[in-house]
Amino acid sequence: QVQLVESGGGLVQAGGSLRLSCEASGHTYTVWAMGWFRQAPGQEREFVAAITWLGGSTTYADSVKGRSTISRVNAINTVYLEMNSLKPEDTAVYYCAATRRAKFGQSDEDDYWGQGTQVTVSS
Numbered sequence: 001q002v003q004l005v006e007s008g009g010g011l012v013q014a015g016g017s018l019r020l021s022c023e024a025s026g027h028t029y030t031v032w033a034m035g036w037f038r039q040a041p042g043q044e045r046e047f048v049a050a051i052t053w054l055g056g057s058t059t060y061a062d063s064v065k066g067r068s069t070i071s072r073v074n075a076i077n078t079v080y081l082e083m084n085s086l087k088p089e090d091t092a093v094y095y096c097a098a099t100r101r102a103k104f105g106q107s108d109e110d111d112y113w114g115q116g117t118q119v120t121v122s123s
């Protein structure tokens with residue numbers, strides 16, 4: 001099992017920046033990649049960004065590419081999502097996720113989720 005705890009959400013004005021943190025604990029040695037997803041009210045949860053735990057390869061959703069950076073510090077089992085030039089449409093609950101597979105969504109048993117942290121961007 002892997003436990004994930006997010007922090008860093010809050011209220012920010014449009015054009016501002018925010019950094020989310022996610023600390024993993026438990027069987028972190030089994031993790032292949034970690035990532036961030038978000039869910040706005042009335043919408044499906046969507047992928048935001050991911051990073052492989054060993055190699056540090058990153059992928060981003062088109063909606064945040066160029067405005068966001070995902071990074072990790074293996075020594076403290078923590079992944080970060082820095083978001084810049086925030087827009088009101090970035091408002092959502094942001095979830096940290098970890099997977100033991102090469103991709104998220106391949107197996108519910110191999111994906112782990114945090115409780116989520118609210119990000120609200122005011123116009």
